[in-house]
Amino acid sequence: MKKLILQKTRLGWVISGSIGKTQNSLVSCNFTQNLDIQNQLARFWELEECSSSRPLSEEEIACEAHFVKHTKRTEDRRFVVAIPFKDTLEKLGDSHTQAVRRFLSLERKLQNRPEIKEQYIEFMREYQSLGHMSKVETQNSEKAG
Structure with a gap:
């Protein structure tokens, strides 16, 4: 006896069941169609499609120019890129005193934990040996202290 089942699911209507028997196996047919899901998927891909029609801002143009000008590849095939600053370094202010205070605090903590x-x-x-940092000689001897 052939028995098909029609069931409404969140994904749409589903028809399933046996459609016939052969000597050694049972043949089944499963079918579903939901045009709404197909339309939603099509809409999703339309929304996700990248568009290059928007012009770049001045900041984006400057960023790309900085990347092209300051990016190089080392012999061991690593990329080196200089970090861009939006403003001049002078706007950092006098952070030397605070940096020295934090360094001395770290030194005190490490004294108790050899x-x-x-x-x-x-x-x-x-x-330092990997070249990730290097010693910088200060021009002002008062700050070197």
Whole structure:
């Protein structure tokens, strides 16, 4: 006896069931059609499609120019990009005093934890040897102190 089941789901109507029997196997047919989902998917892809019709802002143009001018590739195939600043460095103010105060606080904390201090020192040596930082000589001897 052939028995088809018609069921309404959140995805639309579903028809399923047996449509016949062969000697060794059962043949089934499953069908669903929901034009609304198809329309929603089409609309989704229309909305997600990237459009390049919007003109770039001055900041975006400057950013791309900075990238082209300051990006280079090293022999080991890594990219090096200079960090762009929106304004001049003078707007940072006098952060030297605060940086020295924080460094001295860190030094005091590390004095009480020699194992952590050694790990910190080793990390900083490695960081410097990899070229991620370098010593900067200050022009003002008062700030070097």
